[in-house]
Amino acid sequence: MSVVGTCNLSCSFCHNEGAPTSGKMNAENADRAIAAAVRAGFTRVQLTGGEPLLRQDIDDFVRVARRHVDDVGVTTNGTYLPKRLDALVDAGLARIHVSLQTEPLEEAGENGAWGIPDWLLPTVERARSGAFSLRFNLPVPADCLDRADAFLDLLTFNGVDVKVFSVLPEGQEREGAYPLERLEEIVEQANARAVAPAGKRPGEVFIRGFRPPSGLRCGTCRDAARCMEQSHSLRLGADMKFRPCLATRDWDSWFTEEDLDATVREAALLALDYRW
16 A cells, blocks of 8 residues: 655665555545455555655554554655654554665675665664564665675574565666576575574565466556566555556556445456456
C-alpha cells in the first residue's frame, strides 16, 4: 500500500510500486481497502511509497493496518528512520524493509568496502532486541559483486536479513548482461559462512527469484518486454488504483466504495497470475 507518491531520493532501481510520483492516501481509505483485502484472504500489509516515512502520520497507518492484521511492515529508503522509528515501534510495526543505495554504503565503508551508515545503526540495534524484523533490500551492480560479498558477512553478523537483486547495466540486453550465477554463488556462500555473537541469530540472505509466466495476466501481457521482476503481490497506489503488476497498466482498477470486495478479489487473482 503506497501511502504517498513522492520520495526524497531518486534510486535508479526504484519502480515506485508502479504509481505516479504524486498522490497521498488517507487513513479512511486505507482502512476500507485493508478490510476488503482481509476478507479476500490477505494476512499481511506492507506500507510503501514513494518514501512512506515522509508522512509524519505514518504511525497512524500502522495502527489502522494493525486493526486488521498482525503482520504490518514498511518499505523505506531508511533516511527518515531516526525520526520515525520510535513512533513506528509504538504503533505495532512488525517488519522494516530498507532499500539501500550503494552510495551511502561506500561512504560508510573503508578502503573501498561497503559499510552500514551511522543513521541505520540504531535501527539495526533495535531489531536485534526483537522489537521488529529487519531486512535490507540490496541492489548489486555487476561491478560491485566482490564488495557485496564482504558486506553480506557484516550484515548477517548483525542479524540483518538481506534480499539481493541484480542491477542490469543501462543500454544492454538482459541476456548475458549480468553474471547471475556469480550472484547466486555469493548468496549461497554468505549463508554458509553466517555467524553471530553468542545467543544471537545470524541474518539470512535471499536472492530475488524469478517465477515464469503461466497464467492469464503474464501470458497475455503486451508489455512483457518491460517486466523487471515478475511480481506476484497486489499494490494499492497513492493514486487509489489497485495494481496487480508493475510493468503494465492494463490490469489496473480503481478503488471504489461500490463492489470493493469484488475489485480486490479480482485484482488479487491477477496479481497471482492465476489461470481461470
